[in-house]
Amino acid sequence: MPALPSVNLTEPEKRQLLALARSTLVDSFGSDPAAKLPLTSHHKLPTSHSKLPDEAVIELKLGCFVTLTLDGELKGCMGCIEGERTLANSIPDLATSSAFYDSRFSPLRQPQLSRVSIEISLLSPLTPLNVRSQAQLEEYLAQDHYGVVLKEDGLRAVFLPQVWEHFSGPKTFIDALKVKGGWPENYWSDKIEVELFKVIHFSENR
Numbered sequence: 409m410p411a412l413p414s415v416n417l418t419e420p421e422k423r424q425l426l427a428l429a430r431s432t433l434v435d436s437f438g439s440d441p442a443a444k445l446p447l448t449s450h451h452k453l454p455t456s457h458s459k460l461p462d463e464a465v466i467e468l469k470l471g472c473f474v475t476l477t478l479d480g481e482l483k484g485c486m487g488c489i490e491g492e493r494t495l496a497n498s499i500p501d502l503a504t505s506s507a508f509y510d511s512r513f514s515p516l517r518q519p520q521l522s523r524v525s526i527e528i529s530l531l532s533p534l535t536p537l538n539v540r541s542q543a544q545l546e547e548y549l550a551q552d553h554y555g556v557v558l559k560e561d562g563l564r565a566v567f568l569p570q571v572w573e574h575f576s577g578p579k580t581f582i583d584a585l586k587v588k589g590g591w592p593e594n595y596w597s598d599k600i601e602v603e604l605f606k607v608i609h610f611s612e613n614r
Contacts (some may be wrong), residue, residue: 415532478526487529545582555568
């Protein structure tokens with residue numbers, strides 16, 4: 409299989425994209441941003457004197473996920489695995505969706521905003537992997553912890569590379585991914601399509 413492409417950003421570019429997501433959440437409550445955020449280096453918003461994301465960055469079309477944590481616990485996560493829109497459009501929409509439309513959680517409330525941390529994950533283009541069995545996929549993933557997409561007959565599931573830390577190895581990772589997508593845990597078919605990707609992820613806390 410060919411080497412997977414990588415996504416690289418500078419530290420200022422990362423901070424600018426996080427600020428774009430943060431300002432979207434602040435604006436969604438419709439009042440003074442300074443009243444909602446602690447004065448820390450992690451929560452800096454664009455102002456008339458600060459630099460907005462470089463055009464070259466926000467015009468990239470990449471798969472993207474925005475994850476919110478509240479006091480260290482997951483509060484919302486929404487994303488798209490393929491770059492159909494520019495980051496200028498997808499990051500604000502995904503930040504809003506993560507805050508208010510992730511059905512696993514209650515909508516974000518204004519008093520919680522200062523305690524929320526934002527993480528952005530940018531995906532490399534998806535790369536198909538031809539495998540004949542789950543065992544072959546497990547063997548491949550034992551070499552490196554990629555993000556994985558499984559697809560078959562309208563079913564689809566995706567795990568970001570960060571999810572690996574919750575599993576003991578490739579088998580438990582793949583089994584959980586199948587269950588997430590609606591397949592039985594012990595199911596495999598030669599019709600299942602596998603795609604891999606890399607991620608660059610960054611948050612307000614690091």
